[in-house]
Amino acid sequence: MKFHYSKENLKPRQARLQRLLEILPGACSWVVLLGLIFLSIFFPFVAAILIVAFYLSWIMKILYSTIFLILSYLQLNIENNTDWMIRIQGIDDLSNYLKENTSKEFRHRWRQRLSYKIHLRQLKELRASKILPPLSKKIYHLVIFPVIKEGREILEPAIEAISRQNFHLKQMVIVFALEERALPEVQNAVYALEKKYKDVFFDCFTVKHPAIVPGEARVKGANATCAARQAAAFFQNHQIPFDNVIISCFDADTVVSPNYFVCLTYHFMVCPQRQRASFQPIPVYHNNIWNVPGFARVVETGSSFYLLIEATNPEKLVTFSSHSMSFKALVDVDYWPVDMISDDSAIFWKAYIHYDGQYKVIPMYVTLSMDVASAHHWWQTAQSVYKQKQRWAWGVENFPIVMRAFLRSKKIPLYEKLRHGFKLFEGHLSWATSGFILSIIGWLPVIFARREFSASVVYYNVPDIANTIFALGFLAICITILLSLSLLPKAKIRYRWLLKLGHAFEWLMVPFILVFFSAMPALHAQTRLMFGKYLEFWVTDKHRGK
Amino acid sequence: MLSLRKIVFYIFSLIYLIICPLIVARMLGFIINPQTLRLVKTGLVYVSTNPPDATVYIDGRMSHQKTPTILRDLPPGKHFIRIELSGYNDWERDIPIVGKKATILANTLLIPEEWPILKISDQPYQNIIYTADDILVATNPVLKDIDIFHTTQGIEENFREENIYEQTPLFSKNSIYADGALVHLYNASPSPFILLEANIKDKHKFLWVNLKENPPLIEDISDLFVTIPNLIAWDNSDNDNIFAFYPNNIYRINIKDKAIYLQDADRLPKTLGLKPNHHPQEKFLINDKNDLLIREGALVRIYPKEDFDTTRVYDITKSRPSTNMYFEEKNGELFYLDDKTGFLSAAQILPYHPILNIPIPDALRISIPKKDSAL
Numbered sequence: 022m023k024f025h026y027s028k029e030n031l032k033p034r035q036a037r038l039q040r041l042l043e044i045l046p047g048a049c050s051w052v053v054l055l056g057l058i059f060l061s062i063f064f065p066f067v068a069a070i071l072i073v074a075f076y077l078s079w080i081m082k083i084l085y086s087t088i089f090l091i092l093s094y095l096q097l098n099i100e101n102n103t104d105w106m107i108r109i110q111g112i113d114d115l116s117n118y119l120k121e122n123t124s125k126e127f128r129h130r131w132r133q134r135l136s137y138k139i140h141l142r143q144l145k146e147l148r149a150s151k152i153l154p155p156l157s158k159k160i161y162h163l164v165i166f167p168v169i170k171e172g173r174e175i176l177e178p179a180i181e182a183i184s185r186q187n188f189h190l191k192q193m194v195i196v197f198a199l200e201e202r203a204l205p206e207v208q209n210a211v212y213a214l215e216k217k218y219k220d221v222f223f224d225c226f227t228v229k230h231p232a233i234v235p236g237e238a239r240v241k242g243a244n245a246t247c248a249a250r251q252a253a254a255f256f257q258n259h260q261i262p263f264d265n266v267i268i269s270c271f272d273a274d275t276v277v278s279p280n281y282f283v284c285l286t287y288h289f290m291v292c293p294q295r296q297r298a299s300f301q302p303i304p305v306y307h308n309n310i311w312n313v314p315g316f317a318r319v320v321e322t323g324s325s326f327y328l329l330i331e332a333t334n335p336e337k338l339v340t341f342s343s344h345s346m347s348f349k350a351l352v353d354v355d356y357w358p359v360d361m362i363s364d365d366s367a368i369f370w371k372a373y374i375h376y377d378g379q380y381k382v383i384p385m386y387v388t389l390s391m392d393v394a395s396a397h398h399w400w401q402t403a404q405s406v407y408k409q410k411q412r413w414a415w416g417v418e419n420f421p422i423v424m425r426a427f428l429r430s431k432k433i434p435l436y437e438k439l440r441h442g443f444k445l446f447e448g449h450l451s452w453a454t455s456g457f458i459l460s461i462i463g464w465l466p467v468i469f470a471r472r473e474f475s476a477s478v479v480y481y482n483v484p485d486i487a488n489t490i491f492a493l494g495f496l497a498i499c500i501t502i503l504l505s506l507s508l509l510p511k512a513k514i515r516y517r518w519l520l521k522l523g524h525a526f527e528w529l530m531v532p533f534i535l536v537f538f539s540a541m542p543a544l545h546a547q548t549r550l551m552f553g554k555y556l557e558f559w560v561t562d563k564h565r566g567k
Numbered sequence: 568m569l570s571l572r573k574i575v576f577y578i579f580s581l582i583y584l585i586i587c588p589l590i591v592a593r594m595l596g597f598i599i600n601p602q603t604l605r606l607v608k609t610g611l612v613y614v615s616t617n618p619p620d621a622t623v624y625i626d627g628r629m630s631h632q633k634t635p636t637i638l639r640d641l642p643p644g645k646h647f648i649r650i651e652l653s654g655y656n657d658w659e660r661d662i663p664i665v666g667k668k669a670t671i672l673a674n675t676l677l678i679p680e681e682w683p684i685l686k687i688s689d690q691p692y693q694n695i696i697y698t699a700d701d702i703l704v705a706t707n708p709v710l711k712d713i714d715i716f717h718t719t720q721g722i723e724e725n726f727r728e729e730n731i732y733e734q735t736p737l738f739s740k741n742s743i744y745a746d747g748a749l750v751h752l753y754n755a756s757p758s759p760f761i762l763l764e765a766n767i768k769d770k771h772k773f774l775w776v777n778l779k780e781n782p783p784l785i786e787d788i789s790d791l792f793v794t795i796p797n798l799i800a801w802d803n804s805d806n807d808n809i810f811a812f813y814p815n816n817i818y819r820i821n822i823k824d825k826a827i828y829l830q831d832a833d834r835l836p837k838t839l840g841l842k843p844n845h846h847p848q849e850k851f852l853i854n855d856k857n858d859l860l861i862r863e864g865a866l867v868r869i870y871p872k873e874d875f876d877t878t879r880v881y882d883i884t885k886s887r888p889s890t891n892m893y894f895e896e897k898n899g900e901l902f903y904l905d906d907k908t909g910f911l912s913a914a915q916i917l918p919y920h921p922i923l924n925i926p927i928p929d930a931l932r933i934s935i936p937k938k939d940s941a942l
Contacts, residue, residue: 334572479667
């Protein structure tokens with residue numbers, strides 16, 4: 022479906038609908054929060070019932086998520102030692118490869134057995150689809166790094182990591198999407214890197230994005246789009262079909278694991294609908310994880326775990342942060358939105374609507390590491406983390422546009438519309454309200470208890486039920502702590518077990534984090550959208566210790 | 568994974584749909600009667616005692632938890648509660664339980680089998696006066712027989728392990744004031760200063776005493792009084808200025824400057840305590856305002872407020888009438904002069920000072936429901 026994926030330049034009726042839908046999430050969040058406060062004061066019985074029902078649903082959600090966090094973590098672990106290159110070469114000669122490998126024995130090596138079982142299933146699906154991929158040697162990777170204020174100390178490790186890939190570097194093109202308004206020292210660093218790595222890859226070049234372009238906002242998507250257009254011309258000049266190109270748009274601090282591109286190539290090749298798919302790795306924030314205050318560590322580990330859980334549900338998975346996708350799809354949908362901050366999720370919705378729902382996200386069990394938002398002082402770090410979360414929560418800007426598209430589309434099945442629409446709405450609603458209800462509002466009926474309520478059975482039972490539910494929640498947190506400890510990188514210090522022990526205790530800050538680094542920035546973002554005070558792109562502070 | 572996720576999702580949704588109404592019903596006080604398999608309304612009773620850790624029996628069945636505790640799932644009607652604690656009399660009552668309601672027995676005072684009473688002094692006194700910083704002044708007609716006691720000395724975690732009250736004479740035997748006769752003692756509690764009016768060798772003297780110092784600092788300020796005033800008073804937050812009331816005038820006397828000022832009656836500090844300082848205190852609301860400690864004649868008695876059918880009263884000791892009694896909140900002790908001997912004594916009324924009761928929000932309640940709310 023042809024759809025103008027933007028809030029700008031709409032016809033009056035569409036503009037009114039857009040505005041109404043912009044108000045909806047924030048208004049609902051405020052109604053939930055204020056309504057519960059009102060009920061807690063004036064109708065504590067009703068409030069107590071609603072809160073206990075909410076607590077129960079929350080604990081069910083937590084336990085459910087914990088199950089899939091464990092499974093997802095196991096899968097990440099299983100694929101840790103997979104030789105993706107052999108698998109790629111196998112797909113190049115699929116029939117023979119399948120014949121040779123159908124009855125491979127792994128005996129007691131359960132990880133390999135499981136990994137191989139998944140691999141075999143994927144191969145059979147590919148063969149059955151009869152949509153075979155191009156040969157691996159004809160697949161090219163385009164990597165775009167939007168740069169505005171990131172220095173060489175941030176950019177170079179990212180490029181260095183790509184140069185260490187277990188994939189043919191001469192099939193990779195690196196593009197620095199440089200903002201014209203970037204400081205001269207940033208520009209110089211980019212040009213120096215371009216020069217240094219030009220011969221390492223198939224090509225490495227810089228595309229300067231003009232400071233002012235009519236119809237564009239000062240957002241990352243505009244910069245990346247400008248670079249991608251240039252890259253499209255580059256591939257046309259070299260007569261490389263877009264079908265054979267995979268685009269990865271990375272934040273400047275993204276450090277990929279050595280298997281990233283080979284794993285990505287595999288997933289691209291093995292997926293029959295590879296031209297209508299995005300590929301989502303698991304982002305982890307390990308670059309500077311031991312140099313940031315404890316609360317920031319917990320916040321970002323939580324974000325990684327959220328994506329690990331989401332990875333188990335590809336039907337509802339939406340792209341997030343650094344990810345990859347078919348270049349053909351990107352060109353088909355006319356690149357990233359140039360007036361939206363949440364370009365990472367917006368590009369998925371744009372493609373999903375463009376292809377009438379025939380677009381999906383393929384989870385990849387491979388990590389890429391980024392920086393935790395940080396500054397020189399913990400308070401500045403707290404501000405940075407808050408602003409970053411607010412920017413993530415600004416993804417709510419997609420809701421009105423997606424809803425307008427769903428209302429217009431006749432080809433996307435109603436069930437899919439309802440499912441995605443509900444998830445988008447419920448996700449943002451619970452993001453902005455859960456933390457407040459769990460940490461603060463849940464206690465209000467007993468705190469505001471008047472004579473009538475404080476002499477009731479409910480008054481004495483609510484804290485008891487809440488305590489039992491929180492004890493179960495603590496169990497989930499313990500599992501999360503264990504997984505977090507095993508996922509964290511090794512610190513280069515003598516007594517690193519002490520550091521890890523400290524990190525385990527940092528999880529006690531969860532109630533505080535839920536309010537100040539989850540619910541509050543989300544509510545802030547929704548309220549801004551509700552009042553039409555649109556967020557401007559804010560570049561997260563990244564700081565690495567020596 | 569996707570199908571597994573769907574299966575688990577439906578299982579969890581089903582569990583939620585089943586347990587959510589059950590838990591909400593339980594929260595509202597409904598339980599399923601195993602015999603009739605029908606929902607029945609229940610009430611609960613919240614019991615906390617002073618001292619805590621008592622065993623509770625309801626209708627003869629022992630509760631698993633010691634006090635403070637909540638006994639749930641009680642069918643409406645009368646229930647017999649017995650609370651037992653070694654060294655204390657059993658507490659027994661019939662209490663009413665109402666469906667969906669909580670009956671609250673907060674800070675139930677357990678009466679000891681024998682009241683712990685401590686003889687603090689070996690000499691009799693005429694009266695006791697509370698000043699400040701937990702200092703009690705035990706008075707006698709002769710100045711050398713006036714003693715000072717620190718009431719909270721030696722207290723740890725609400726309990727006084729032994730009698731370590733320090734008895735300090737206000738005047739040493741060698742003091743030039745030692746043989747003087749006390750005429751009047753003025754104080755403005757909680758000011759740490761007292762003013763003694765005394766006859767010393769046929770001279771009328773006014774002695775300004777700072778009890779914060781050790782030994783107390785005594786200053787003769789008799790020169791600042793032209794004649795003997797009818798009354799002396801001062802604001803307990805301003806210990807530099809005292810006010811002497813004469814039939815026609817009020818003088819403000821600045822102790823530091825040794826200056827006397829004629830004071831306009833309209834401009835007296837509002838907080839000036841002009842009550843007679845020897846007024847004996849007869850009643851105290853104690854135990855988080857649950858119980859009434861009262862002296863009737865010489866008898867010191869306690870009236871527990873927490874009573875559902877009959878009025879009960881417990882005699883503690885006998886105190887000399889028309890003398891002051893002082894209840895120390897910090898350690899739950901009552902200081903008084905023994906009726907027979909006149910010795911300064913302390914009775915441990917509250918063995919435990921309640922800090923926060925469970926459930927936690929109890930302390931934040933706007934109103935504490937009592938007998939009427941339960942009914």
